[in-house]
Amino acid sequence: MAFDIDRYTATSVSVHWDDLDLEDFRDHPLLAGALRTLRYMADVEYHTVCYTRDLLTTPSHREADVSAFMTMWNREEFWHGEALAAVLAMHDITVDYDALKASRLKLGWKDRLDPIKQSVLGSLVGSDFVAVHMTWGAANEWSAITAYQRMAELEEHPVLAELLRRIAKQEARHVAFYTSQARDRLAASTKAQKITRFALSRFWAPVGSSINSTDDVRHVMTHLMSGPEGRRAARKVDDSISGMPGLDGLTIVQDALDGLGIPA
Amino acid sequence: MEPAAFDVREFARTAQGSLRDDLDLTRYAAAPLRGDVVRVLDALAVLEGATMAHLRNVLVTPTHKDARVTAFLVTWAYEKFWIADALRAIVAANGGAPRGWSGAASDAGTHRRAASAGRGPVRRALAGFAQGWPVIGVHMTVGLVDDWMLRAAYERVARASANDALDAVLRRILDVKERHTRFFQEEASRRLAASPKAAGLARRELARTVWPLGSTVLGRDDRDDLVRFVFGGSEGDVLAARLERDIADLPGLDRRAAASVLRGLAGGPAA
Numbered sequence: 187m188a189f190d191i192d193r194y195t196a197t198s199v200s201v202h203w204d205d206l207d208l209e210d211f212r213d214h215p216l217l218a219g220a221l222r223t224l225r226y227m228a229d230v231e232y233h234t235v236c237y238t239r240d241l242l243t244t245p246s247h248r249e250a251d252v253s254a255f256m257t258m259w260n261r262e263e264f265w266h267g268e269a270l271a272a273v274l275a276m277h278d279i280t281v282d283y284d285a286l287k288a289s290r291l292k293l294g295w296k297d298r299l300d301p302i303k304q305s306v307l308g309s310l311v312g313s314d315f316v317a318v319h320m321t322w323g324a325a326n327e328w329s330a331i332t333a334y335q336r337m338a339e340l341e342e343h344p345v346l347a348e349l350l351r352r353i354a355k356q357e358a359r360h361v362a363f364y365t366s367q368a369r370d371r372l373a374a375s376t377k378a379q380k381i382t383r384f385a386l387s388r389f390w391a392p393v394g395s396s397i398n399s400t401d402d403v404r405h406v407m408t409h410l411m412s413g414p415e416g417r418r419a420a421r422k423v424d425d426s427i428s429g430m431p432g433l434d435g436l437t438i439v440q441d442a443l444d445g446l447g448i449p450a
Numbered sequence: 451m452e453p454a455a456f457d458v459r460e461f462a463r464t465a466q467g468s469l470r471d472d473l474d475l476t477r478y479a480a481a482p483l484r485g486d487v488v489r490v491l492d493a494l495a496v497l498e499g500a501t502m503a504h505l506r507n508v509l510v511t512p513t514h515k516d517a518r519v520t521a522f523l524v525t526w527a528y529e530k531f532w533i534a535d536a537l538r539a540i541v542a543a544n545g546g547a548p549r550g551w552s553g554a555a556s557d558a559g560t561h562r563r564a565a566s567a568g569r570g571p572v573r574r575a576l577a578g579f580a581q582g583w584p585v586i587g588v589h590m591t592v593g594l595v596d597d598w599m600l601r602a603a604y605e606r607v608a609r610a611s612a613n614d615a616l617d618a619v620l621r622r623i624l625d626v627k628e629r630h631t632r633f634f635q636e637e638a639s640r641r642l643a644a645s646p647k648a649a650g651l652a653r654r655e656l657a658r659t660v661w662p663l664g665s666t667v668l669g670r671d672d673r674d675d676l677v678r679f680v681f682g683g684s685e686g687d688v689l690a691a692r693l694e695r696d697i698a699d700l701p702g703l704d705r706r707a708a709a710s711v712l713r714g715l716a717g718g719p720a721a
């Protein structure tokens with residue numbers, strides 16, 4: 187299934203919420219637990235551009251298509267951050283650039299070494315490594331959609347639900363790009379399948395794990411992905427990932443939840 | 451450091467997207483552009499579109515920690531994407547075959563080596579450790595100088611082509627780029643003024659950068675043609691002198707730093 191990059195770039199817009207009545211949060215505020223999850227999500231969205239360096243340190247064909255996608259993708263994700271920040275602002279929680287900078291500073295050495303590690307790995311295994319990135323991206327975008335859907339269900343707040351629906355709709359286009367890229371590369375190379383299986387089962391962690399404390403990750407996962415409903419949602423993401431060529435049987439999301447001790 | 455005045459949120463909110471609706475491409479049928487102008491526009495499209503390679507080089511360093519700068523760069527890349535798109539459309543309308551786009555033949559490996567300008571992400575990341583926070587000032591200075599060069603290029607193209615349809619588009623493009631220049635100028639000035647280390651690193655980086663940014667992808671001949679078109683002749687001398695003066699006037703930089711940029715422009719990659 188080909189992804190039409192020209193159509194995507196021509197129709198990429200920043201998510202809008204000026205027609206939504208955010209004042210409604212003043213009368214019907216979200217609870218502290220939900221706000222903590224929302225704050226986490228906003229951080230992840232704002233941080234997206236930082237992943238650009240990882241993706242681009244590895245060889246990739248059709249650079250122009252990938253560049254075009256990344257340009258729009260970065261901007262859409264930035265605006266997801268802004269939209270969530272607008273909701274937080276209605277609860278007197280300010281997300282400014284200085285606060286984001288502070289949270290990026292906390293990352294320390296692990297983060298600083300990432301681009302080097304990625305690039306060395308990338309040149310070792312060549313273009314097959316791009317399959318890892320693309321599959322990784324798909325897993326993250328599926329996770330994002332699932333997280334927003336779960337959040338909307340749990341909070342039962344009509345304004346929040348509509349905003350999250352709009353965001354998730356854009357995440358679905360991101361999924362389409364990453365899966366079309368990943369599928370082609372996985373289908374073309376059993377080596378790519380093996381490397382991707384290995385990297386995902388060994389290194390994958392829920393989106394935001396590298397930029398938030400384990401406490402925050404556990405809070406968000408418990409909030410959104412615990413209990414039978416949460417597990418069902420996790421299984422759905424795993425089913426999508428394991429449906430890719432050569433990845434059958436992978437259960438990375440459920441494994442991660444088990445690893446964090448999130449009650450099923 | 452001086453406080454920042456540029457409003458990044460406002461910039462992001464009012465970003466300029468596609469220029470396609472205002473290109474008036476049919477007008478070129480009656481008044482086609484000169485071949486050398488088309489070639490320069492084609493080269494400019496490649497340069498404007500080279501944002502992701504540049505972002506990669508910049509984001510492997512501590513610059514990625516500054517959320518205000520990365521927020522700016524996201525919208526900057528978006529606006530430049532659509533500038534490149536407009537230029538390609540004009541090239542195509544004048545019988546050219548725009549490069550650097552879907553379907554364009556390009557070997558990924560060669561492209562990547564060229565985009566890294568001799569220093570790949572590993573070397574840049576390692577250098578970024580050693581350079582620390584001042585490297586943000588360096589990146590802002592490099593962005594500023596590149597913006598000044600491309601502005602000179604658009605001005606030269608406008609004068610050489612004397613074409614109303616193109617003039618209107620170039621004015622739009624320069625308007626869009628004016629905000630980029632303003633951000634880079636403010637950031638470069640306040641960071642260079644605040645940190646002698648940033649100024650020292652900037653002098654070194656200016657001397658070894660392959661100008662304009664992204665031009666290694668063009669290939670040597672096309673790059674030289676572009677530089678000659680923009681900075682050649684007596685009109686070019688005036689633009690080069692302005693560029694030299696502007697660079698020398700930045701805090702912590704001087705005529706020597708400015709001269710190193712012009713040497714790099716004239717001779718290709720500075721040694």
Ligand SMILES: [Fe+2]
Pocket residue numbers: 231262263266330353357
């Ligand atoms: Fe998002």
Ligand SMILES: [Fe+2]
Pocket residue numbers: 263327330356357360
């Ligand atoms: Fe996304």
